[in-house]
Amino acid sequence: MSLVDAIVTRAGSRRVLLTLTAILFLTFLDTTIMSVALYDLQSTLHTSVQELQWIVNAYALVFASLMLAFGTLGDRLGRKRVMLGGLVVFIAGSLYGALAPSTSSLIAARAIMGLGAAACEPGTLSIIRHVYPDPGDRARALGLWAAVAGLALAMGPVIGGVLVGLGGWRAIFWFNLAAGVLVFAAAVSPIPESSDPETARFDFAGFTLGPLALGTVVFAIIVGETAGYTAPHVLALFAIGVAAGALFVFAESRAKAPMLEVDYLRRPPFAGSLFVAFATYFGVFSIFFLTALYLQIVLEYSAFRITALFVPMALGMIIASSFAGRWVALRGPRTPVAVGCFLAGVGILLTDVALLGDVTFVPLVLSLTIAGIGFGVAVVPITSVALSSVPARHSGMAASATTTSREVGTVVGVAALGSLFNTRLTEFLTRRLIELEVPPAYRDYIM
Numbered sequence: 001m002s003l004v005d006a007i008v009t010r011a012g013s014r015r016v017l018l019t020l021t022a023i024l025f026l027t028f029l030d031t032t033i034m035s036v037a038l039y040d041l042q043s044t045l046h047t048s049v050q051e052l053q054w055i056v057n058a059y060a061l062v063f064a065s066l067m068l069a070f071g072t073l074g075d076r077l078g079r080k081r082v083m084l085g086g087l088v089v090f091i092a093g094s095l096y097g098a099l100a101p102s103t104s105s106l107i108a109a110r111a112i113m114g115l116g117a118a119a120c121e122p123g124t125l126s127i128i129r130h131v132y133p134d135p136g137d138r139a140r141a142l143g144l145w146a147a148v149a150g151l152a153l154a155m156g157p158v159i160g161g162v163l164v165g166l167g168g169w170r171a172i173f174w175f176n177l178a179a180g181v182l183v184f185a186a187a188v189s190p191i192p193e194s195s196d197p198e199t200a201r202f203d204f205a206g207f208t209l210g211p212l213a214l215g216t217v218v219f220a221i222i223v224g225e226t227a228g229y230t231a232p233h234v235l236a237l238f239a240i241g242v243a244a245g246a247l248f249v250f251a252e253s254r255a256k257a258p259m260l261e262v263d264y265l266r267r268p269p270f271a272g273s274l275f276v277a278f279a280t281y282f283g284v285f286s287i288f289f290l291t292a293l294y295l296q297i298v299l300e301y302s303a304f305r306i307t308a309l310f311v312p313m314a315l316g317m318i319i320a321s322s323f324a325g326r327w328v329a330l331r332g333p334r335t336p337v338a339v340g341c342f343l344a345g346v347g348i349l350l351t352d353v354a355l356l357g358d359v360t361f362v363p364l365v366l367s368l369t370i371a372g373i374g375f376g377v378a379v380v381p382i383t384s385v386a387l388s389s390v391p392a393r394h395s396g397m398a399a400s401a402t403t404t405s406r407e408v409g410t411v412v413g414v415a416a417l418g419s420l421f422n423t424r425l426t427e428f429l430t431r432r433l434i435e436l437e438v439p440p441a442y443r444d445y446i447m
Contacts, residue, residue, distance in 0.1 A: 013131050015190045017141055021148040022183050023083065024124040027090070027117040028149050030059055030176065031410060032156025034110075035292040036306050037169040044168065045103050050226050052293075057222055057411055058107045062114030063121075064407030065215035069207050071122030071400020072259045075393065076202075078195040079123040084187060086119025091180040098173035109173070125399030129387050130194050136329045139384055143325010146380040151318050153284070153375075157292055158314060161307030206259035209248035214404070217241035218411050260397060261390070270389040270398070273382045274405040276337060280382070281409030283348050284375050290417045291351060291368075299359060312365050313372035320376030333381030340378025347371025 034056055041047050041055065074082040093112030100106040128145060132138040163171040220237035227234055252258040264270050295301040295309070320340075327336050350367035354360075386402040 016131055016192065017128065017144065019183075019187050019190055020124040020127060021145060023087065023120055023187060024145065025148050025152040026176070026179055026183055027063075027121045027124075028152035029156050029159065030113060030117065031063075031407075032153050033160040033163075033172055034059075034156075034169075036157045036161040036296070037164050037172060038293055039296040040164050040169045041103075041106075045106070047103050051103050051107075053222070054107050055103070055110055058110040059114040059117070060407050060411045061215065061218055061222070062111045063118050064218060064404050064411055065211045066115060066118040067122060067404040067407060068210055068214075068260060068397070068400045070119045071126065071403075072203075072397050073207075074123050074126065074195070075397060076195060076257075078193050079127050080187075080191050080193040083120040083123035083127075083191075084184065086116045086121075087180060087184045087187070088116070089113075089119065090116030091177060091184065092116070094173050094176035094180055098170050098177060100173075113176070121403055122400040125383065125387065125403070127191065127194065129399070131192070138387070139329035139380075140325050142384050142387070143322055143328070143380050146325065146383055147318050147321030147376065149321075149379060151314060151321075153317070155310075155314050157310040158307045161304055161310075165302070165304050165307075201256065203252075203255045203257055203259050205251040206248060206255060209244050209251060210259055213241050213244035213248050214408070215241075216244065218408065221412055221416075260401065261394065264390055264394075264398075264401075267389055269385050270401075273386040273389070274401060276341065276378070277382050277386075277402055277405040278409040278412075280341065280344060280375060280378050281406040282413040283344055284371065284413075291355065294355065295359075309361070309365055309368060313368040316369045316372035317376035320373040321380055324377045324380040327377075328381050328384050333385050336377055336381045337385075340374050340376070340381070343374025344371050344378060345374070347374055 038052050041052060047055070070082055070086070090113050093109050093114075093116055096112060097106060097109030100109050125145065128138065128141050132141045159175070160172055163175055167174075216237050220234050220241060223237065224231070224234040229235075249262055252260055252262045265274075292306060295306055301309075324336050324340070347367055347370035350370060351364065354364040354367045383402060386398050390398045
């Protein structure tokens with residue numbers, strides 16, 4: 001039994017778990033909370049669809065690019081220390097966002113918040129791995145972790161809708177600021193410090209090449225949707241990302257203390273959990289971003305009405321995640337993953353059907369709820385398998401790799417579906433302007 005296990009009592013472990021999940025809730029909440037502020041942002045800052053995507057994506061892009069680096073850094077320097085430092089950066093970004101005078105300032109604020117989230121989120125998983133060494137207890141703790149993660153993602157549009165309805169989009173950042181200060185104060189005392197210092201030389205190559213590879217590829221995906229994926233600078237970004245990725249794998253295979261142990265990717269459970277995490281979050285964000293954007297801009301739903309749509313989905317995620325934790329502890333992860341992914345896919349397809357023609361409230365709520373239940377079931381075994389597939393000393397590495405896959409799925413999902421939405425919108429507006437016999441010069445001005 002480790003020193004951390006001896007110090008943390010059962011009652012104390014519950015307090016630690018609640019504090020960790022509060023940090024998790026705050027960082028995951030901001031992945032989706034801006035989705036209901038899109039119309040208000042367009043009205044006040046006159047943002048384009050591309051700028052709206054950057055406001056959403058800036059957070060997830062930085063979050064995804066630096067997650068793995070900070071997870072491994074926490075293993076070496078102290079998981080609590082890195083996590084609390086990340087909270088400070090998150091709070092600073094929230095203050096800057098609340099005072100942002102322009103779209104570019106707002107995008108920068110979201111990027112700063114993503115930097116803070118990347119530093120503090122991996123610790124919420126890796127510390128659980130140390131506080132709950134028993135696999136059964138850990139599975140139940142991960143069930144709560146996953147329930148809170150699902151709750152945060154689902155409650156983002158709900159809380160965001162209420163805040164925007166009461167005080168506009170700036171209220172979201174003031175909320176983040178206040179919540180960040182409260183969570184920081186609560187986390188200082190109960191969370192134990194843990195680390196697994198390496199005597200080998202620090203992996204500077206991995207910490208440079210990893211974020212560079214991931215960041216440039218994701219950036220190319222985002223830029224390519226407006227510039228075109230055959231544009232020279234987009235192709236150059238892809239080439240840089242691929243080259244940096246190849247160098248990263250080479251450097252990590254030779255490093256004595258790598259940021260990512262590439263041999264773990266040869267383990268089917270670990271690699272499979274990363275792929276399923278990517279696919280699941282890619283799918284669920286088709287709901288959060290595209291559905292919210294469509295309902296606000298096309299159907300002119302209010303923030304409060306969208307909030308009412310997403311509440312049943314949030315409840316479905318919470319209940320399903322709680323149930324899935326016990327299911328995984330008793331039966332293992334394989335069946336829950338399959339069932340969860342199937343239900344999430346069915347829910348997404350039904351949501352697409354519900355948005356065709358005249359949109360009615362009940363079918364849309366039911367389809368969103370099915371997707372939420374499936375997502376809540378799937379996320380628990382994904383996390384459990386990733387953490388159980390590697391030694392405890394690399395729990396931060398495993399946690400950050402899993403969450404990186406989620407965030408990359410988020411960014412790619414928003415970029416791909418946002419591009420599709422923008423293309424369809426442009427085609428529709430062009431066709432209507434031609435039908436109305438608007439002169440080409442005026443059409444170009446309107447577009």
